Amino acid sequence: MRRDEEFSEFFTSRFDWARRTAYALCGDWSEAEELAQNAFVKAYAKWPSIRRETAEGYVRTIVTRLFLDSRRRGRGREHPVADLPDHGVSGGFSDPDAKLNAALQQVGPKQRAALVLRFVHDLSIEQTAAELGCSVGNVKSQTARGLAALREAYGEPVNSESA
């Protein structure tokens, strides 16, 4: 079936990318796996109506929105896992990746999503606004606040480009 062949190719090439995007957002590999899997399940169900050139953005949007959905107010106290999360994959705080990730987790979910889309995925402010479903002004403010919070959590001297 053509649909399954195309989807299979897309899954093979982009699943790990989606999982890493989810990890940048949630900081937990088991939850990241779940977010990415759910995003691809939704993408499969909609596959006939998704254009191949926009599929990546479609999955990224679903991952981001599933993440924000899980962190929406009042549910942030819950960790959506059945067992204790598997920490320690990236080493301790001496590992720069682990330190950055730990600092990122101190930033609010919406601000974190804005930072990941703007800097990790290098999206424009307008593209980020479209993926988050909010205004350009909101993205600017979320990004600026997120960067400030990230610098504080990272504990390094302020050295900025722009929001």
Next chain:
Amino acid sequence: MNIEDELRGALDVAAPPPTTTLDVVMRRGRRRVFAQRAGAVLGVVAVVAGIGFGATTLNQAAPTPQQADRPDAGPATVEHAVGWPRVNTPPQTPYGTYTPAATAPPPAGRPILSMPQCNIGDRKRAMKVPTGAVKPNDEFVQKWVGTVRQQLPEVRVSDLLPRLERSPWKESGVDLTDAGGTGSVWLTLGRFAGTPLEYADDNLWTSGDCEPPYRTTLPDGTIIQLHSVRAAEPFQTLLQVMEVFRPDGLLLHLQLANYGSKDMRPAAQEGYWERSGPGRANLPLSEEQFSRLGPAIAGVA
């Protein structure tokens, strides 16, 4: 290197091997497609059957239609028991149906709920103090607990549940127990800098409702808004939110949950809870019971 540059490399981290296979995704995807198609067919069949039934029983009272975004179990399904109208605005179009995550499904024997999911809207108005950041004093919290007990004599209300010291949410919770098990209700406070109506309108869709929420206005201008039940991870958690917008700018945010303190434990990340048990099959209060709390706590000083 500045922090923006470091962020650009955030995807290039050491990662455990993925456990998801294409087979799993396609199997779940096909089930999802099948469920969507079956839902559409059943919907058409139900409409046709409903018209036929209605036509043949014109003189009989029609049964109350069941709302799609309500779990089909227990008191939470009691419809229109709240005497408040829904806000007069078009509903949201669902983007899909809730599917429990494979890693934390509901316990065996508990039916999977078919609940439509709608986008969680953004607030356009900033809160003066975000919800959960206002710390109520002890007297306020004790009055709240007393009010819950007074309004729900048919339910066993626990003492105030312990707080996690470093939690970023300043929330107060109590267990609610009846014959169906133990759930809980949680209170958080926020402050807004406008009229109750402006902020109630701004929060219409921030709980992910598909239908507009129920709303009532008290004589002093307080607006109370009751949102729909939502399913969430893990274990098919059920949640329902009620907001009380007072004219003095205080927002009281109540969240009803189908799990209690015995279903939670402190998470590895300090200041956070994680779920350890699935909770009860339904919410511990009917909409009518939950709605009693709104007007009652609006007057808590």
